[in-house]
Amino acid sequence: MKIVVTGAGGFVGRHLVDRLLARGNEVTGIDTHAAAIPAGARALAGDIGDAVLQKEALAGGCDALVHLATVPGGAAETDPAASRRINIDAMYDLVERAAAAGGRPRFVYASSIAVLGHPLPETGVDDSTPLSPELIYGGHKAMMEVAIAMFSNRGAIDGVTVRLPGILARPRGPSGMKSAFMSDLFHALKAGESFTCPTRPEATIWAQSVARCADNFVHALTCETRLLPPTRAVTLPALRISMGAMAEEIARQCGVSAGLVSWVPDPRLEAAFGAYPPLTTPAAEHAGFANDGTVAKLVASALSTLE
Amino acid sequence: MKIVVTGAGGFVGRHLVDRLLARGNEVTGIDTHAAAIPAGARALAGDIGDAVLQKEALAGGCDALVHLATVPGGAAETDPAASRRINIDAMYDLVERAAAAGGRPRFVYASSIAVLGHPLPETGVDDSTPLSPELIYGGHKAMMEVAIAMFSNRGAIDGVTVRLPGILARPRGPSGMKSAFMSDLFHALKAGESFTCPTRPEATIWAQSVARCADNFVHALTCETRLLPPTRAVTLPALRISMGAMAEEIARQCGVSAGLVSWVPDPRLEAAFGAYPPLTTPAAEHAGFANDGTVAKLVASALSTLE
Structure with a gap:
């Protein structure tokens, strides 16, 4: 084609x-x-x-x-x-x-x-x-x-x-996307660096x-x-994940401590990007679209493509 | 204001x-x-x-x-x-x-x-x-x-x-609206003229x-x-009316015969403008919008404003 x-x-x-x-x-x-x-x-x-x-x-x-x-x-x-x-x-x-x-x-x-x-x-x-x-x-x-x-x-x-x-994990650097923190978490933990997340650990995202x-x-x-x-x-089908659970899984797969992440919520940013309710996507699934299956698989996939 | x-x-x-x-x-x-x-x-x-x-x-x-x-x-x-x-x-x-x-x-x-x-x-x-x-x-x-x-x-x-x-009854003449036949029916019957309707009498419209x-x-x-x-x-709440019922009501209120109307369906036009299924509009009604109530009231209202 x-x-x-x-x-x-x-x-x-x-x-x-x-x-x-x-x-x-x-x-x-x-x-x-x-x-x-x-x-x-x-x-x-x-x-x-x-x-x-x-x-x-x-x-x-x-x-x-x-x-x-x-x-x-x-x-x-x-x-x-x-x-x-x-x-x-x-x-x-x-x-x-x-x-x-x-x-x-x-x-x-x-x-x-x-x-x-x-x-x-x-x-x-x-x-x-x-x-x-x-x-x-x-x-x-x-x-x-x-x-x-x-x-x-x-x-x-x-x-x-x-x-x-949210698509994970985007390259570091200015993207014009306010949701960049979701990806930056991957980069920090893979590098063994500390990371200040602008949400509470309970904040929820939809990700792929x-x-x-x-x-x-x-x-x-x-x-x-x-x-x-x-x-x-x-x-698109997405996994609904809490930032806390995602941080723990990334840390586990990278062999670092989840304690590297500190949580300093920006209420406005969390309201916009970290307050996603449960999501069901039967129409997309019916048409053959899929999510990553599990948080562990999503994190492994995102880490394997980290630039 | x-x-x-x-x-x-x-x-x-x-x-x-x-x-x-x-x-x-x-x-x-x-x-x-x-x-x-x-x-x-x-x-x-x-x-x-x-x-x-x-x-x-x-x-x-x-x-x-x-x-x-x-x-x-x-x-x-x-x-x-x-x-x-x-x-x-x-x-x-x-x-x-x-x-x-x-x-x-x-x-x-x-x-x-x-x-x-x-x-x-x-x-x-x-x-x-x-x-x-x-x-x-x-x-x-x-x-x-x-x-x-x-x-x-x-x-x-x-x-x-x-x-x-459909808003009734628009003035006669070119309006750029393909649905003009709905209004033209009013003008013809009020004038006692014959009218060729491009639908079957069973065709249904939503009107106000x-x-x-x-x-x-x-x-x-x-x-x-x-x-x-x-x-x-x-x-907007609308009445779902068949063209046949509307023609009969207009003829009745104008004191002419509904036989003035002949039905020569244009299948494409009827599919576009005369095949409206049942309509329910609870959101509009909840917010205080209304339809004409009955076909007779709609026709009377439309005839009273005919230009």
């Missing part, structure tokens, strides 16, 4: 492109940091808002797209206009261009659990929880979920929206390893869309 | 502005046909996509907005770019401008049952039916429902989205009289938003 991946030099993108190449696909990657796109892919450097770049990516045909490029949550709050330009306008243009190229390409869209909003129902989230985003990022992602459904219903594309939970996430994207490229809800959108 | 009404010269807009003026409000109306805006309102002529016009409308303060201006369904299918420009971009700009003006204004958004999509579940539609639009119009309206929820959750505006069913619709907008301006769902969006 000829597959275009936007954000191909990003954290999830690199893992996904490696898998797609290993399966013999012809991959065109787009990224502002083209050097980060895995070797073997056709690498296009630039901003996904660039019309010329979009046309170049689609030239020569395209059976499927995976749209990962985004202005992430923290950056979108700081610069809502940039989020609107990239997360709405550029993506809408890309969907229209992909549709105009013909062949009703599979369009896999990386949405986010941020579409669900704050506060989440304490009793739990399931496939019937209404979307009521509060973050700019979540709002724009949710708007484009609707666009994917509409263009799919019109037969212009064959869309699949997957809502990503990057390897499992990339597998889910591979699945999204070929899954039967008749198994999806009418919205074409599924919340 | 200082209230800005976009599309104030349109069918629903004129009825609404009349009511708002009668209640002593200070109304600024925007319309491409400013001459159609009822006397007594400050009338601004122009396209809602015009930034200068938006600023002018908001200058001098604004407690609430009712956003009716739209590229309607048929026109949006013909010109999706115009729909994107007006139904998404211009509205997004307007919400941001209204928010920036401060005071967290009430923002009442006229959405549409087109957000629900095709085909609708045969067993019926309720407040949990997922949005899966097929029309460009419905897709764009649904995208902006999300934006209203997001900006409301952020405290930037105090949003209320009402999804309009324009007077009831205007009352619902007045209610939306002051209703308690804590009574609304987290999405801030409600499908």
Whole structure:
């Protein structure tokens, strides 16, 4: 298959492109940091808002797209206009261009659990929880979920929206993501360093390893869309884990003391990223998506891919 | 209250502005046909996509907005770019401008049952039916429902989205609405003319009289938003009526024969506009919105406002 991946030099993108190449696909990657796109892919450097770049990516045909490029949550709050330009306008243009190229390409869209909003129902989230985003990022992602459904219903594309939970463990350094603390915990404990976690140990997250996430994207490229809800959108299965339990498991697997972690809650940050209620995702499971299975497996997977 | 009404010269807009003026409000109306805006309102002529016009409308303060201006369904299918420009971009700009003006204004958004999509579940539609639009119009309206929820959750505006069913009876003539046949039936029978209905008599619509619709907008301006769902969006209560029953009731009230109506179904049109399943709208009723009560009352109301 000829597959275009936007954000191909990003954290999830690199893992996904490696898998797609290993399966013999012809991959065109787009990224502002083209050097980060895995070797073997056709690498296009630039901003996904660039019309010329979009046309170049689609030239020569395209059976499927995976749209990962985004202005992430923290950056979108700081610069809502940039989020609107990239997360709405550029993506809408890309969907229209992909549709105009013909062949009703599979369009896999990386949405986010941020579409669900704050506060989440304490009793739990399931496939019937209404979307009521509060973050700019979540709002724009949710708007484009609707666009994917509409263009799919019109037969212009064959869309699949997957809502990503926290993906572990991202590289260290500025990512524009306020949820970076979840990943930084892995880096600190693997290095035997102390870590100040901005939540209580009881704080709960929804998480998936990057390897499992990339597998889910591979699945999204070929899954039967008749198994999806009418919205074409599924919340990916994730494990609900307390930060305390995750710290203990990471420490155990790294052979260090969980005492390296001190807990200094930032109430606002914990409310936004560490107060996730029980999650059930029957729609995604029905369509063949999966989580990591256990906390131990998630941690082992995340540690094995730590950069 | 200082209230800005976009599309104030349109069918629903004129009825609404009349009511708002009668209640002593200070109304600024925007319309491409400013001459159609009822006397007594400050009338601004122009396209809602015009930034200068938006600023002018908001200058001098604004407690609430009712956003009716739209590229309607048929026109949006013909010109999706115009729909994107007006139904998404211009509205997004307007919400941001209204928010920036401060005071967290009430923002009442006229959405549409087109957000629900095709085909609708045969067993019926309720407040949990997922949005899966097929029309460009419905897709764009649904995208902006999300934006209203997001900006409301952020405290930037105090949003209320009402999804309009078929509103009866629109003036004769080109409206850009494919559903015009529902209204044209009223005009024909009142004039004692024969009418060819492009559906079977068994075709079902969801309808509301324009007077009831205007009352619902007045209610939306002051209703308690804590009574609304987290999405801030409600499908307005509507009567589900068969075209045959409606024709008989109109004929009865006009003193003409229902035999004036002949039925020549256009299967595609009937599938789109005449196949509405049972509808329940507990969320809207909980928040105080209402339908016309009975078919006879709806028809009487629509006939009394026929232009």
